[in-house]
Amino acid sequence: MVGSISTKDKILNTAIDLFSRSSFSAVSIRDITREVGIKESSLYYHFKNKDELLDCIFEIYREEIKKVCPPFEDLDYILTQTTPEQFLQQGLQKFKSYICDSPRMSKISRIVSSEQFSHPQARLIILNDLYEENIRFLEVVFAKFKDLGYIQDFPARLLAIEYQYPVFSMITQYLILQFEQQDTAELEKLLQEHVEFFFHKIKK
């Protein structure tokens, strides 16, 4: 039925919510099914076991995080449409909003972070899908900025890292503040100032 949410989705969304508010191992099947309004045994019709729930959640993260960077083939066109500073500013806003502004994605980000030392998959996601994918994309971007004569001559990978690593820390902090329902305005301002500071330092 269009618009209605299947039991399977309800289970998954409830699991995401509960796991993100404590941890995978602290949440029981009973906790999840109580919230959904079904018996424990019914969950096993939809999911093989508790671990499969987490596997699904990790898979959602991997699928979603892929969407943050535009495909390389679109890059040249996009760069003709904006200034480099605008491009960076917009990219960062997009990155932040993908991870932090959707309640579902920010919950999943918390889960990945919490489970990084319990689940090898979570570590791979952080190292590869989050860190390396982003750095690789930005490396290409900064290489193009260099070719176009916008910026000074630094190794593109160093620029990518110096640009993106502060952002990872800001996101970490953002997820905690958001969880505590504290104000994030200062941090959002900081994100903008970061682009300004960074670009000002490397532009020609």
Add this chain to the structure above:
Amino acid sequence: MVGSISTKDKILNTAIDLFSRSSFSAVSIRDITREVGIKESSLYYHFKNKDELLDCIFEIYREEIKKVCPPFEDLDYILTQTTPEQFLQQGLQKFKSYICDSPRMSKISRIVSSEQFSHPQARLIILNDLYEENIRFLEVVFAKFKDLGYIQDFPARLLAIEYQYPVFSMITQYLILQFEQQDTAELEKLLQEHVEFFFHKIKK
């Protein structure tokens, strides 16, 4: 007895080890006491309950992380002994070695990170003892650098954040690589390059 390790310390060290390899809630009292070689009931002679173990671990982290920054009153003297770039380079090495090179402290850092959404204390530790304390210290450092005419005129807090936030991400990555027993040489080189890149951009 001098040199011998008390049962209480053995319990605590075992808890640190096991919690850091999965998570607080995934490790049982039974797991810990089996490893120590005592019965479960004996643990309760030394610790009120399971939560008290975690409280002790968080307290150790707070005590240790305090030691990373030298006291403000020593700062002026230290700054006469080194160049600003040397000072930053040494400070970063100290920071990294405090957190990552002691097996105990790196385990505790992993625990704090894993429990950040399960335990409010862990969030406070990250936001206050780790982030804010460090930034506040560096803010003073960069303000002094400005007064001494070493660096260009940027807001000291912005400099502190731009300098330290990439380091937080590198430490995050370091803890994962270390846990996976992967090579960290590239990351250590990156830490040095970061100081060089950053200082080169802001020096007068």
Add this chain to the structure above:
DNA sequence: GTCTATAATGCGATAGAC
């Protein structure tokens, strides 16, 4: 697709002997 019933084990914690 959801239910009842239940198995089999594990959990944190306590009482009281030595």
Add this chain to the structure above:
DNA sequence: GTCTATCGCATTATAGAC
């Protein structure tokens, strides 16, 4: 300070009826 014994309850997961 460590032990044995035990309590009461929670846990994941399955079998089989409807």
